[in-house]
Amino acid sequence: MSAKASPTLASRLAAGEFILSGWAQLSDPLSIEAIARAGFSAICMDCQHGYAGYEATKANVLACAAGGAAPIVRMPHGDFAFAARALDLGAEAVIAPMINSVADAKRFVEAVKYPPLGERSWGPARMMHVWGTDANTWVGQGNSTQLALAMCETREALEAADDIVAIEGIDGLFIGPADMSMSMSAGSSMNPEDDSVLDAIKAVAKACKAHGKLATGYAQTPKLADAYREAGFALVCCGSDYGFIRAGAAGALKSFGG
Ligand code: 3PY
Numbered sequence: 001m002s003a004k005a006s007p008t009l010a011s012r013l014a015a016g017e018f019i020l021s022g023w024a025q026l027s028d029p030l031s032i033e034a035i036a037r038a039g040f041s042a043i044c045m046d047c048q049h050g051y052a053g054y055e056a057t058k059a060n061v062l063a064c065a066a067g068g069a070a071p072i073v074r075m076p077h078g079d080f081a082f083a084a085r086a087l088d089l090g091a092e093a094v095i096a097p098m099i100n101s102v103a104d105a106k107r108f109v110e111a112v113k114y115p116p117l118g119e120r121s122w123g124p125a126r127m128m129h130v131w132g133t134d135a136n137t138w139v140g141q142g143n144s145t146q147l148a149l150a151m152c153e154t155r156e157a158l159e160a161a162d163d164i165v166a167i168e169g170i171d172g173l174f175i176g177p178a179d180m181s182m183s184m185s186a187g188s189s190m191n192p193e194d195d196s197v198l199d200a201i202k203a204v205a206k207a208c209k210a211h212g213k214l215a216t217g218y219a220q221t222p223k224l225a226d227a228y229r230e231a232g233f234a235l236v237c238c239g240s241d242y243g244f245i246r247a248g249a250a251g252a253l254k255s256f257g258g
């Protein structure tokens, strides 16, 4: 049996490694593999605003692993069944959008953690193979091997952050700065680098640290990535495959004299 040789995302984060993850919105496994081989050691496949459905995500998770990166999946908003299936496929973390309350967070845990933490149904055929374990070993390992990250991206979520992150089964919070900015400004602006977002980053870092959980988030810009790092975040997702192609294409056009 050939088991997973490299350390898991969860164990790397537990050891204190800072992880800069890629972000993918397209539904092409070749672009996922290219991002992994470019050096990103984790990639989040965005199934909330990205263009991939379940079948494409299946191919993307395999391509991510083939490129040597840890697959992370952001589930479509409210689609907890998709999250559980993504974990069965091999996602090492799932990110749930718009977890605004303790009740939202409990629903998330219920769907993605095995008993006693939740009610995730049994079906990890590929996962047991990848990790080289049998069913009895996996039942004890699954909950700590695959991470559940709750998005904090509204004023309401920020106010409840301390209670949400305290829930057993929530492994960390994940900031969405664009939605956070819209929520903080009551829809009057969308500036992920706004002071209200920078303050939210500090507050989330504090809440996560107090509960021994992971502070994680999305960075639209390098400035935002620096703010996360300074606040002690463990994992930051950046860019997108769409953006990488657009920037690369513009650069190529210029350098070829276009
Ligand atoms: C946000 O910034 O709101 C996100 O969800 C990141 O994609």
Ligand code: MG
Residues within 6 Å of the ligand: 097, 153, 176, 178, 179
């Ligand atoms: Mg968002």
